[in-house]
Amino acid sequence: MKGLIEIDGRTGEGGGQVVRVAVALAALTGQALKITNVRGNRKGGGLKFQHVTAIQFLADVTEAEVEGLRVGSSTLTFIPKRLPTALVSRNFKITAPSGAASALLILQAVLPFLVFAGNSSDEPIWLEISGGTNVSFSLSYEYLDQVLLPTLEESFGIRVDRKLEMRAWSLGPQSRGKLSLKIYPLPLGQKLRFLQPENSAGPGPDAIKSVDISIIVPEKFHTTLQNELVRGIGDLYPDAECKFKVAEESGSDTRWYILLVAKSASGVRWGRDSLCSMPKKTKSPELFIRKLANSVCKELYKEVSVGGQVDEHLQDQLICFQALTDGYSSFSRDDGAANEAERGPGK
DSSP, rough: OOOOOOETTSSSOHHHHHHHHHHHHHHHHTEEEESSSTTSSSSSSSSHHHHHHOOOOOOOOOOOOOEEETTSSSSSSEEEOOOOGOOOOOHHHHHHHHSBHHHHHHHHHHHHHHHHHHTTTTTEEEEEEESSSSSSSSSOHHIIIIIIHHHHHHOOOEEEEEEEEEEEEESSSOOEEEEEEEEEEOOOOOOOOOOOSOOSOOOOOEEEEEEEEEEEGGGGGHHHHHHHHHHHHHHOOOOOEEEEEEEOOSTTTTTTEEEEEEEEEOOOOEEEEEEEEOOOSOOOHHHHHHHHHHHHHHHHHHHHTTTTSSSSHHHHHHHHHHEEEEEEEEOOOGGGGGGGGGGGOOO
């Protein structure tokens, strides 16, 4: 066993990302780990359902010794015994005890381990995760499908087929969602390598070729919202083509989700989304929609104007894989430029 490493969970933002990445890397490398002050900078602190669910899966597949693995625990010890290459099973199901627990954050914690779990037959791994798909403070299924996984494949060669079986929200009536994934691990002995993106610097606003639009809102508001988004994008990117990727009924006025994905001619992408509810006492749905559309369009403009190759959320998702890459990897991002773009052009 490697000597135990102790991490203060208040490091950085002091949230769940520290826990997910630390345990993911510990499971992958066989590193004994202790985390204190788990989520120490977050209200309530301690482990949540999605953390416990993901860590339990990694504990099972690594035959780890674990202490403090319960909801609310502020200290976690994780001592793995088996490496990814020892994984025999190719079919797994992970079910969070709460439908509001993010299935995507569970995937974030377990994916690095499974990417390195190749076997001599190069068999894929089938994974089904039950939990939330559109959850506050988490990436959505749409972001996973349209931004994160395409970037992982293009930049690192990591291939994951995916399907949304059922949607579930942290807003409105309780429900339970499900994702089906087919993960293609790296062949035995192959290292993870960084495939240098074609464009090493972010484009200016005029270089955006298209913007993909996904909306999951009450159907009666689809047309109004679509028109406002097209208008807002047209004001910021006059030459960009608007493409509607998803237009679904959300099932409740409390469930509104929008994702915009800007793409450059070279294929670099930036995403910006919004998950919210329409206030119960809204007197003018049209005004609510206009403000919402304007807000998410300007946030997208701000992301692109930073001048890098990734948006701020994608940057967080890629760091773990960059750490595992053999050799140098870099995704440029100039956060200082964001302040100048905050209000958009001509504002």
